[in-house]
Amino acid sequence: MTEREQSFLEYVQSGGQVEATDWMPDDYRAKLIKFIEMHGNSELMGVLPEREWILRAPTLQRKLALTAKVQDEVGHSQLIYRVVEDLGKPREQCLDDLISGKAKFHNVFHYPTKTWGDVGVIAWLVDAAAIISQKALLKCSYAPYARIMKKICWEESFHILHGRDVVLTLMNGTDAQRELVQEAVDRWWGPLMQFHGNPIAKDEDPMYVWRIKSQGNEEARQQFLDGYVPQIWELGLTVPDADLRKNDDGVWEYTEPDWDELRSVVTGHGPKSQDRLDLRRKARESSAWVRQVVLAEAA
Amino acid sequence: MNESEARSLLEIADDELILGWRDSEWTGIAPLLEEDVAFSSIAQNEIGHARALYELVAGEQGTTADELAFDRAPEEYRCTRLVELRLLDWEKTIARHYLYEQADAARLEQLKQSDDAEIAGLAAKIDREEAYHRMHAQMWFDRLKDEPRFTAALDELRPLLDAGRDEHSPELAELWVEMTMVRRSQPAGTAW
């Protein structure tokens, strides 16, 4: 590491923030692009599981709320890809890498949404897990990313409300409706526990070293468990992990998540990975002419 | 509100509902991310208009907006064929959007003159939102007007504006099955 790089590292580690036009080490830029691009991909792919239920929403209010939630996520991907673009990787290239399978997206978006119960559980628990990671990014050393995270976190908070409302309505409903929620929690628990990644030590995580992330993976998972397991239990729902409990020292103990599953899923071998990428690919191909016509003048 | 007024409000509400449902099929897969967000808002507005119109009629008929939107048989809907079609081609979607907004503007103008203050007031509110839809449609029209596939789509869809409301396409029945499937899975009156 050169002296300049070293002093940059010390600068970000002491809480310093960097703007798009500032000098930065190549390694930092590359890590930023990789991390932020994956976030953008996840927002965009995260649209697809819920989108299927926009057409099936059972009341006008739910229809509107779910459309608005999916709309927010598309908006987030736009904001995030803009940040990546200003770092030097154009959006079109990000999208090409996404549909070719070269770039990754979050594990939870590789799974099917089977029932209306999933719509509630995703908006409540998956978004809760995501907001924990995103809140930690408010302190990201790259200022343009930290800034858009404010808007993103603000919008995500509505999603959790929407999710809780769907879940509470179902839990107050018929036995079959309650079963929808329990069955969805059972299916989503594994992916949720894998969501924050393996418990790599903070100081060995390059994303933390550069202060792109401001917390470690296990810290995030503990925060999730602490915030949400009591909320799950109080509704009379169960969590499919017999070993899950909070120790006297406040730390949650749980069965080791399936890290092989995580690795396999995020490399494109999840139950819905290929279907979703196919849908993205087709949508992109069939509307390529629109982008050509629309962006012609801009070029 | 007399019977013919209720009938014409339901026609508009059904148009807005089904068009909103169709437009929302683009949410998440529109040609540009910026447009995705914009078009989602249009879909939400249309459904919001449908809801307000249903509420007005529902108040008279002792039912609810949701029941009017979901719990009728597909053949009871009064929407036009134009809004029923599943159009996942952008040129056709924009052609429909453009044609619909023009026809809708004329209809709202009439409704704003209604003797019923409630109807006239709601029409004015809806029209203020539709003004943005018209701007959006015009913007895209200007952009695509020299594209042969767009002009062909306009020609193809224009006749459907006058196709009447008694006959429906099979696509409406398919849409109805999907849009009511969760709701029908539990006894009527279940909260969602």
Added chain:
Amino acid sequence: MIYEIFRQERKGQPFHHAGSLEAANHDFAEQYAKEFYGRRGESEALWVVPREAIIEVDEFVDELKRNYHRVDGYSLKEKLRRARERVGSALVARDR
């Protein structure tokens, strides 16, 4: 074309930078800005500015430390203490 968006949250408040977006022309930019930064009624007004119209200045040379027009150019505390002391001694003298 890239547009930068500035957002005013309430009347009377300053406009803050909100983010950027890509649009074909001003008309699209205006529509999209409204959707991105106003659809929840969170903005009073927006400024939509083509990025290329922005002139960025980020260097402010002050080699000779001209601090007389900044807060750090003035150390009033010590002077005030001394001034107060003088008044204090004067008061003591008068009372006598």
